[in-house]
Amino acid sequence: MTNPIESDSRFTCIVLDSYMDVGRAEELRAKFRNLVAGGCTHFVLDFQQTQFLCSATLGLLVEMYSSVKAHDGEVLLKNLASQVEKLLYDTKILSLFSSDIETDVNHPLFATFEAVQAHTNQELFFLSHINTIASDILMTDNVADIYRQILKAVVQSLKPRSAALLLLNDTGSGNVFHVAASDNLSPSILVQLEGMPLLEDSLEANCIASCQDVMFLSHRRNTSPVSPLLDATEMQEGLLEPIRGRSIPFGLILLESPESPSTYFAQCIPILNVFAKMCGMALEKQRFLEDIHVKNSELAKTLDALNRMQDTILESGKLAVVGALTRGLCHALNNKLVPILGYAQILGIGLDPESPEADKMRIIETAAFDIKKILDNMHMLATGVSMPFSNCDVGEIIDSCLQMQDYLFRENTIVVERDYGQVDPTVQVHRERLVQAFLALFHRLARMFQAFPGEHRVHIALERTAEYLLVIVKDNGRILSPEQLLQLEKPFDNGNPFENERLNFSIARSVIKDHQGMLEVDSSIEIGGTCVTMRFPVTHPHS
Structure with missing residues (x-):
């Protein structure tokens, strides 16, 4: 009281x-x-x-x-x-x-x-009628249907001459009205209402700010605050009812009185309050559901990233085991090569250089040295020893990597054609990192040709310009689509069959980027497969 x-x-x-x-x-x-x-x-x-x-x-x-x-x-x-x-x-x-x-x-x-x-x-x-309406509104998933149901319930219950449900949209420079639903308003009036700015100190602004219903009467319009909204609708007597959530305003409901305002207002204000609160609750529910959907999506992405990270950690653990095994194997094989090289050189001293036996000893010695190079490369990869940039023969590095992949290439009947010509293959590179790049690309070829029967050919050429040394690798394997070529530009993301292809190119691109170079990939029917071009600067910034 x-x-x-x-x-x-x-x-x-x-x-x-x-x-x-x-x-x-x-x-x-x-x-x-x-x-x-x-x-x-x-x-x-x-x-x-x-x-x-x-x-x-x-x-x-x-x-x-x-x-x-x-x-x-x-x-x-x-x-x-x-x-x-x-x-x-x-x-x-x-x-x-x-x-x-x-x-x-x-x-x-x-x-x-x-x-x-x-x-x-x-x-x-x-009250039963109100509860039914409230239940229908709160169970509606489509936001536009919520607006229409709210206004339909208002019109059926209160019988106004005309009505509109207007929402506020923040354009950055201020709030404007959006007509979410309307009843018995002409198209020309709706055009005026759509996008109408909310003026400060206007009747509708005061209604929204105070969270109180506002009655407007024809004889008081001249003394009331300005109202572009009522001027546009030409309503003489009626109600403005704010729609508000727990913390922010959503808009308002506009009604035109069909009869004597004193009787109509007293009967409809409590009911209109109920409908406005229903609308606010429904809008907050929708925003809450949208927030949950966004957070669920972010959570799913986070979980996916954690799963990928876990897979990466597991793969890193496997690689660490393989690295330790490789280091031990290289050390053991190097120990076994010492007597082979030593005795081959000693036996070769007492032989006639032109004799067949001397040729055989030189073949043994050369083969042992080649094996030692392979083991040295494997040891550098396994230990992760940081090697400085130095002048290296890129053709010799390619040959060394091909020797490492020789078993896979022979198993898949891959024929390698080399075309180094008279090109100077020497540039400043990080030998260990460059070996990683070539091994990744050659490993990709071996895996790709496993699924393609027939004659498999790889052509490797060297070209040199004033600025770059070019390594061009062409194959007659699978032709990549334009979409797949675009995917090769994206960061590696484990999860689908094409990711192995992306992983190999990602490794090679990372290495070549460290050398201030470029990696270009083209694939078409005219090429007959895929062409990978690697550009290494002739004068490296680290020189």
């Missing part, structure tokens, strides 16, 4: 609130019973501010009448608004306060109880 109970010498005046809901009715019931217990029997009920009465308040009025009459008291009503008087007349409560108690069952008191019950049933039916 916002107003105190005032007393005079004879009557106790009770001033009712403007909005008599169940909670306020119970507060008033407790105070009335205390006054009756204290001996008060004459009351004046002042309805000056009252615009809404719930069924609990109607029941309280009947209880007041019955209790006061039992104590030979009197209850007077004053300042009844037209809508309140009509309600009391329809429920036959008004007749109680102008007649005496009779003992027969036809006394107005009994009829009043039936009328209050009927009014209560109407309220329950309407």
Whole structure:
């Protein structure tokens, strides 16, 4: 109760609130019973501010009448608004306060109880209607359907002349209106409303900022704040109801009154509040679901990245084991090569250089040296020893890598053609890293040709310009599509069959980038397969 109970010498005046809901009715019931217990029997009920009465308040009025009459008291009503008087007349409560108690069952008191019950049933039916609407709205997944259902429920329940549900869109430079749903508004008016900016200190801005419904009347339009919204719709009398979530405003509902504003406003404001809150809840639910979807997507990406990282760690562990095995194997084989090289050189000293035996010893010695080079390269790869940039023969590095892949190439019947010509193959490179690049590309060829029967050919050529040494590797294997060529430019991402191809190219591209060079890949029917061109600067920045 916002107003105190005032007393005079004879009557106790009770001033009712403007909005008599169940909670306020119970507060008033407790105070009335205390006054009756204290001996008060004459009351004046002042309805000056009252615009809404719930069924609990109607029941309280009947209880007041019955209790006061039992104590030979009197209850007077004053300042009844037209809508309140009509309600009391329809429920036959008004007749109680102008007649005496009779003992027969036809006394107005009994009829009043039936009328209050009927009014209560109407309220329950309407609450059921509201609950059904709320359930349909909250179960809707499509946001546009939510707007249409909200406005449809408003129009069906309140019967306005015209209505619109307007949302706020933040354009960066300010908020503008978006017409989410409308009823009985002309297309020309809708065009004016769409994109209309929300002006500061306007009637609609004050409504949204205060989170309070605003009534606008034709005779007060000149004294009210400016309203481009009402000017565009040409509405004379109606309501603005804000739509708001827990922390941010979403927009507003605009209604045009179909009848006398004093009666219409009192009846529709509580209902419109309910619909506006429904809309705010539905919009917050949709935003919450969108946030969950975004966070679930981010979580899925994070989990995928963690899984890839775990796979990478497992592969790194496997590579560490292989590296340790390779280092041990290289050390053991190098130990076995020492006597072979030593005895081959000793035996060759006592032989005639032109004899067949001397040729055989030289073949043994050359083969042993080649094996030692292969083992040295494998050892450098396994130990990860950082080698400085130095002048190296790129052709010799290619040959060494081909020797390492010789078994795989022979197993897949791959014929290698070399065309080094008279090109100077010497440039400053990081030998260990360059071996990694060539091994990755040659390993790709071996894996690719496993799935292609027939004659397999690889052509390796060297060319030199004033700026670059070019290594050109052509094969007659699978032709890559334009989409696959684009994928080769992306970072390696484990997960599909083409990723092995991308991994090999990613390794080679990383190495060549460290050398300030370039890797180009082309694949077409004219080429007859795939052509990989590696460009190494003749003058390296590290020189």
